[in-house]
Amino acid sequence: MTTDPPPTEPTIAAAGLQGLCPRCGAKTLFGGMVKFASRCRACGLDFDRFNVGDGPAAFLTLIVGAVVCIAAITLELSVSPPWWLHVIIWPPVTTALVIVSLRVAKGMLIASEYRNRAGEGHLRREPPQP
Template identity: 40%
Template sequence: MADWHGPSPSPIRAGLTCRCPRCGQGKMFDGYLTLAERCAVCGVALRERDSGDGPAVFVIFILGALVVPLALWVEVSMEPPYWVHGVVWTTVVIAGSLALLRPFKGVMVALQFRHGTPDQ
């Protein structure tokens, strides 16, 4: 493994940009949600930092807290047919999940890298 002596980026910045939590340059992911085996720039092992179900929990809570009040507001103020709710909110939840999962996983992996995990 190559040594890295430069400064590490903030975990939030590294996570949101999906970059290596140690050097801030290499890619964190190899695919949409699969962690790269190692950082191509500094060589730090990344795959062993997997964050499990953590990112999904945050995404569920955030999207649920946004979508439920929005759906209620749309129903009360516009009274659309129910199929409109089905189409709109299904699309919003799927698109929102796909958009949020990767950066949230990035942030959680970077935070684990910075602060350690219980089993390491």
């Protein structure tokens, strides 16, 4: 009788890039484009207990906005396309970059929280001394 080796935890980067469960490595982290599943279907890890928040969204939107602005200005100065071409190109590019980068960042944050056993501060606080 053979026993399967225990699943190995993926790296933080692999969990973020591939949407892997930080405990077992199954592709079960996301239930939608950027929405976490409530728990891992393979090992049962509760993803709802992790608090990633909206920090990555604001930070990545600023980064993606800067990259898209630089690209749009570069295109305008080098080729000078008609204005409607900018309207066709940049909204979908911006949306795709925000969704992809947000998915990766949120996945990496939840894997980091799991790896470092992070929790809400009030759960670890010592009781007050009399």
